[in-house]
Amino acid sequence: MRPVDDLTLDLFADLAPRAPEAVPATAAEVLDILRGWSEQGLLRHLDTAMARFVAAQDPEAAPALLVATALLVQMEGRGHSCLPLALLVADPNAVLAWPAEAQEELHALWSRLPRPLARWQQALARSPLLRVAAHAPDQGQPLVLGGPAHAPLLYLRRYWDYERQVAAQITQRSMAVVPVEAAEVKQWLDRMFAPTPEAFDWQRLACAIALRGRFSVITGGPGTGKTYTVARLLALLFATAPEPERLRVALAAPTGKAAARLKQSIDASLKQLDSSLGGLLDLEALVQRVGAARTLHSLLGARPDTRAFAFHHGQPLDVDVLIVDEASMIHLEMMAALLDALPPAARVVFLGDKDQLASVEAGAVLGDLCRSAEAGHYTSATAAYALAAAGQPLPAACLADAGSALPLAQQTVMLRESRRFGGPIGQLAQAVNTGDSARALALLRAAEGGVLHMREGAPPQAVCQLAVARGQAAVNYQAFVQALAARPALTMAAEAHTAWVRSVLTAFERFRLLCAVREGDWGVAGLNRAIEKALAEQGAIAPRGEWYAGRPVMVTRNDAALGVYNGDIGVALPGAMAGSGLRVYFMDGPALRAVGVSRLAHVETAFAMTVHKSQGSEFEHTALVLSAHAGSVLGRELVYTGITRARQAFTLMSQAPGLLASAIHSPTQRVSGLLGFLEQQAGQAREAPGSAAPDELAPWVD
C-alpha cells in the first residue's frame, strides 16, 4: 500500500462532499460521544477506554483514529479479528448494525469525520501508534493497518500477528509434504475402506491426503465419518511408519467433553477395524499408544492467569501426529499457539464441521480455512496423487489451476455423506445450511416421523413444561429425575453408588435445552431458574442455597489443578458414605471423577445452556429455544449447530413466529484477513527462487 498523496485525495474530495454546516469533530468531542455511546450500552466501557488510551498516548491522534479504535475493540469483542475500514467509512451501520434509534447519532458523527476512505487512512497513518503494514517498520505499534489496498483492515496488533503467523504456518506445513509409497498406501486403503464403485469416496481421499501432509483439514457435517476416517489414518500411519512402535500420537479438542468423545469414538473405530483387518496390524498396540485425549489448554500446558503456554516453538510438543477434533471451536489465538507449539516434522489433522458456530472468541479459523472446501480446488499434482494413492480420479469439478490454488486447499477434504443424519434431522440441518427457510419450516410443521417438533409464540412456561413434564413424547428431564430417585440404600456397596452416579449422568445427557442468549425468560438464566422451580415443586430436587443434590453444572473456567475444564458437565450428588457432602461427579469416558462442591468456584447450572457451550455434545432429544430479543446472535450457524446436537428428536421453541426464518437468512460473517494472508503467502512461496508451486510438489513415490 502506498501513502496517499494530497493530489489523490483531491480527486476523491468531490465524490463525497461534506455538508457545508458540518464542522469537523475534535478529538475531545469524539471521546465525549464515545462515552455517551458506552453509557447507552452501544459500546462497552472497554471500547471507549481503548480510545482514551490512544488519545493519552498520542495527543495529536486524529478523531477518526479514536472512533476507529473504539469500534475495532468492539468488533473484537463480537468475534471479528479486524475492522473493515472501507465499509466502516462508507456505511458505518453495515458494520455496527446498531438499532434504528442510535443511527441518527452515528450518521451525525460521520458527517463530521473525513471522507473518503483515503482521508481516513491518512488520518490514521499520522499516528505513531499505528503501523501501516505495507510500508512502515514494526516498532511495536499497538494498531496495524493491513489487508489489501482496496479494502484495508484495521487490527489490534496481536490479531494481526496471529493471522500472519497462522497463515505462514499453514502455508509452510501444507507445502511440506511427506514422501509416500503410493502403491503401498493404496493397498492399505483397499483393505480399510469398502469399495464404492458408484461414488467418489471422499473418506479414502481424506486419508491419503492427510497421510502425505504435515497439515490437513477434514471437514464434514455430523456423522459424515470424520472420526471413522481419522482412525483409518492412524492405522495407515502405523502400518507405513518405519518405526511404528515409536510413533507418538496425541488427541485433543477444545473442551474436555469433546476430547473424551473423540477418544471413545477413535477407540471404537480402531476396534472395529482390527476385526475387519483380521489381525494384519496390531491395532491394540496402537490404541495403547494413542493414550487419553486432552483439552487444547491442557495439551499446551495452560498457565493460570497468563496467556502463555508451557509449550511453544522453543519448547515444542512431544508428538509426531496430533489429531484435533471440533476445530470450529478453535479461536485465532489458540490456533496460533497450537501451530507454534508443533514440532516442524509433526503432522496435524484438524477435524470439524465448517458450518457450525465459530468460537466465542475472535476468529472463525475453520470457516476461513474451509472457504473453498466444497469446491475442492485441487491441482493436477493432487489429482495424480489421489489417483495413485486413493485409486480414484478426482471429479473434474474439483480441479483448479495451480497458479491460483492454495497449498492449503491441497490438504483439505470435505466429507459429504452423513451416515447418521439421513432422516428428518439431517434434512432440516441441510435446509438451514442452504438458507431454505421454507423447507425448514415445512419439515418442522409436518412434525416428520415424530422426530421434529415446533412451537411458535408459546409462553416460557411451555418450554419449562417440555423439559420437565411427565409423559412427553420425546425424552426430557424426567429420565434424569427417575435416575436421581433410584439412589441405592446407603448400606449398599460402593459399586452400587458408582453405578447410580453413572446412571444419573447418563440420564442427564439424554436431553438438553439450548438457548441463543443468556439473559431473560427465554435465556439460560431464566430457564434454569424456571426448571429448578418446577422440579422442586415435583419433589425431584430440594434446592436450599446454591448447591443441592441433582444440580447439574457446567464448568466455566479451566482449572488444571482440579482437572476440570471449561465446558465440562457434571452433577452434584451425595457421596457413597452416609453423611458425606455433595460432590460434583464428571464422566470421563468410562471413568468417574468427583470434586467437592466447595472447590468448584466457576460453574453454572446446566439444565439450559447456550448453543455455543453445547458444541461437541449430542443429546437424544435437543430443544432449541429462540428468544425474540437475541438480536444478531440469532444466526444461521446457531440454528444449524443447535439442530445437529440432536440424535433422535429435535424441538424448536420460538418466542415469536418468524424468528427461525430470520435466523436462517442471517448467516454470520466474521471479518478476518486470514484468507488474504494465505493468498499472499502462497504467492510469495510460488515466486520464491527454488520453491515449488503446489503443482510441482513431488509428494509421493510410485
Ligand SMILES: Nc1ncnc2c1ncn2[C@@H]1O[C@H](COP(=O)(O)OP(=O)(O)OP(=O)(O)O)[C@@H](O)[C@H]1O
Ligand atoms: N465408510 C463407512 N462405512 C461404514 N460406516 C461408516 C463409514 N463412515 C462412517 N461410518 C459410521 O458412521 C457413524 C458416524 O461416523 P463418525 O462418528 O466417524 O462421524 P463424525 O463425522 O466423526 O461425526 P461427529 O461430527 O458427530 O463427530 C459411525 O457409526 C461410523 O462407524
